[in-house]
Amino acid sequence: MKKRMFILLLLALSASSLLESFVQAEEAQQVSKASVKLTLSQAQQWARSNSFNLKEAQQTIDRNRIMLKNAGKNLDFIPAGQGNSEEDAASSSAWKGYASSTVSYLESKKQIELAQDQTDYAAIKNYYDVLLADNKVKSSEDALLLAQLEEKAAEAKANRGKISPGDRGTIIQTRIEAQKNVDIAKAALQKALDSLNTQMGQSQGTLYELVDRPVYRKMDNTDLDTLVTRAISASPSVWRQEEAVKLAKMEIKYYTWNSGTDDYEIKQIDVDSAEGGLENTKDQLAETLKSMYFNLQQNEEQYEQMRSNLQNLNKVLDISRKRKERGFATGTEVATNQLKVKQIERNMDELVVQMTLLQHALNKPWSV
Numbered sequence: 001m002k003k004r005m006f007i008l009l010l011l012a013l014s015a016s017s018l019l020e021s022f023v024q025a026e027e028a029q030q031v032s033k034a035s036v037k038l039t040l041s042q043a044q045q046w047a048r049s050n051s052f053n054l055k056e057a058q059q060t061i062d063r064n065r066i067m068l069k070n071a072g073k074n075l076d077f078i079p080a081g082q083g084n085s086e087e088d089a090a091s092s093s094a095w096k097g098y099a100s101s102t103v104s105y106l107e108s109k110k111q112i113e114l115a116q117d118q119t120d121y122a123a124i125k126n127y128y129d130v131l132l133a134d135n136k137v138k139s140s141e142d143a144l145l146l147a148q149l150e151e152k153a154a155e156a157k158a159n160r161g162k163i164s165p166g167d168r169g170t171i172i173q174t175r176i177e178a179q180k181n182v183d184i185a186k187a188a189l190q191k192a193l194d195s196l197n198t199q200m201g202q203s204q205g206t207l208y209e210l211v212d213r214p215v216y217r218k219m220d221n222t223d224l225d226t227l228v229t230r231a232i233s234a235s236p237s238v239w240r241q242e243e244a245v246k247l248a249k250m251e252i253k254y255y256t257w258n259s260g261t262d263d264y265e266i267k268q269i270d271v272d273s274a275e276g277g278l279e280n281t282k283d284q285l286a287e288t289l290k291s292m293y294f295n296l297q298q299n300e301e302q303y304e305q306m307r308s309n310l311q312n313l314n315k316v317l318d319i320s321r322k323r324k325e326r327g328f329a330t331g332t333e334v335a336t337n338q339l340k341v342k343q344i345e346r347n348m349d350e351l352v353v354q355m356t357l358l359q360h361a362l363n364k365p366w367s368v
Contacts, residue, residue: 011060013347015110028268030187036206036207036208036209037211038127038209038210038211039206039211039212040123040124040127040211040212042210042291043126043196043200044109044119044120044123044124044129044198045167045199045201046202047064047119047120047122047123047126047200047201048116048119048120049201049367050199050200050201051115051119053115053118054115054119056110056113057111057112057114058112058113060108060110060112061105061108061109061111063108064101064104064105064108065105067101067104067105068098068101068102068104068105069204070101071097071100071102071143072098085142092117096247096250096251096254098352099247099250099299100247103247106243107239107243110236110239110240111236113226113236114236114366114367117364117366117367118366118367120173120367121360121361121364121367121368122306123199124201124292124356125202125211125357125358126192126195127196127197127210127212128197128214128285128356128357129192129195129196130189130193130196130208130210130215131191131210131214131353132349132350132353133185133188133189133191133192133193134189134210135187135346135350136183136185136189137182137189137344137348138189138342138346138348139343140178140181140182140184140185140312140348141182142342142343143175143178143181143339144178144179144181144182145176145335146178146284146332146335146336147171147174147175147177147178148175148178149331149332149335150175150332151171151174151175153330154167154171154172155168158288171190174210191206193206213270213349214349214352214353215352216303216348216352216354216355217355217356217359217364218300219296219297219300219359224290224293225364227289227293228285228286228289228290230287231285231362231365232264232285232286233311233362234364235281235365235366236335236357236366237281237285237366238281238282238285240280241277241278241281244277244278244279245274245275245278246272247274247275248267248270249271249272251267251270251271252264252267252268254266266319274367283367288365289362289365292358292361292365293362294361295358296355296358296359296362299351299354299355299358300355302351303348303351303352303355306344306347306348306351307348310341310344310348311342313337313340313341313344314341316340317334317337317338317340317341318339320333320334320337321334347358
């Protein structure tokens with residue numbers, strides 16, 4: 001009898017010791033080993049400074065500015081409309097060339113805005129990818145501690161002949177798999193850090209304390225039609241198609257007969273094609289926004305459900321802690337409930353990141 005009580009005492013002490021290790025590990029995870037505090041704004045600023053696309057877009061602006069200036073030198077006068085003579089053909093060609101150069105210059109200015117939006121979005125995603133990867137490391141480490149706790153309890157049961165070799169082997173295998181998951185999660189975190197450092201032009205191996213955690217914000221009351229109208233008005237792709245329609249119509253307005261150029265009917269077909277392309281671009285943009293809008297609504301509903309589940313899990317955790325204080329629950333039970341709370345909190349973080357990216361994409365769908 002005394003021997004049995006002694007073994008039970010050892011089991012309780014082992015569970016208590018490992019539970020304390022679990023709590024200490026949780027606290028240690030809150031202490032950042034990072035040497036650099038990094039805000040999302042700073043990450044975006046470094047990403048812009050390091051962006052090849054932005055540098056190239058600026059060079060394109062400079063090049064198109066020169067080409068526009070040169071095109072203007074070829075203008076003697078603005079043609080009134082269609083003509084028949086070689087002089088009409090020359091003046092019409094010069095004017096259309098100038099108009100085309102103007103569009104190219106304006107498009108290059110829009111292209112740099114597009115490159116900025118795309119760079120900012122990529123920085124947001126890379127920044128939060130690091131945060132989520134770090135969460136997965138913490139979750140896998142928590143799972144490993146719990147597996148170690150269960151393995152320790154299994155060893156105590158095995159000493160008393162209270163567990164089969166098969167069940168004990170399963171528990172040991174679970175601990176081995178948990179260790180592998182920690183290694184996989186750490187490798188994924190390193191990959192996410194490398195991607196962020198590469199985009200920002202920072203040294204590989206630099207660690208960060210991410211200052212800006214994802215914050216849940218419900219979608220504003222803007223209706224879908226308003227979002228679509230606003231996006232179409234600001235979309236670089238729509239603007240490009242609108243300018244293509246204008247240039248196609250200009251080919252008809254300043255068409256020169258008997259000049260050896262394409263048939264007049266072909267020019268009319270080009271107008272129809274450009275107008276069709278414009279409508280198609282608008283329709284595709286509207287469909288993309290509708291999909292994102294409804295996905296965001298579903299995510300919000302899912303988040304509210306997860307928040308309710310978290311409240312319930314916290315109640316269960318609190319009860320298990322009180323039961324353990326009175327000797328009615330084991331350390332394993334408390335650790336399991338604590339792990340469930342941490343896991344849903346991290347799942348909520350992941351969902352908030354998804355919603356943050358969706359909200360950004362709804363406002364600037366061309367940045368994705």
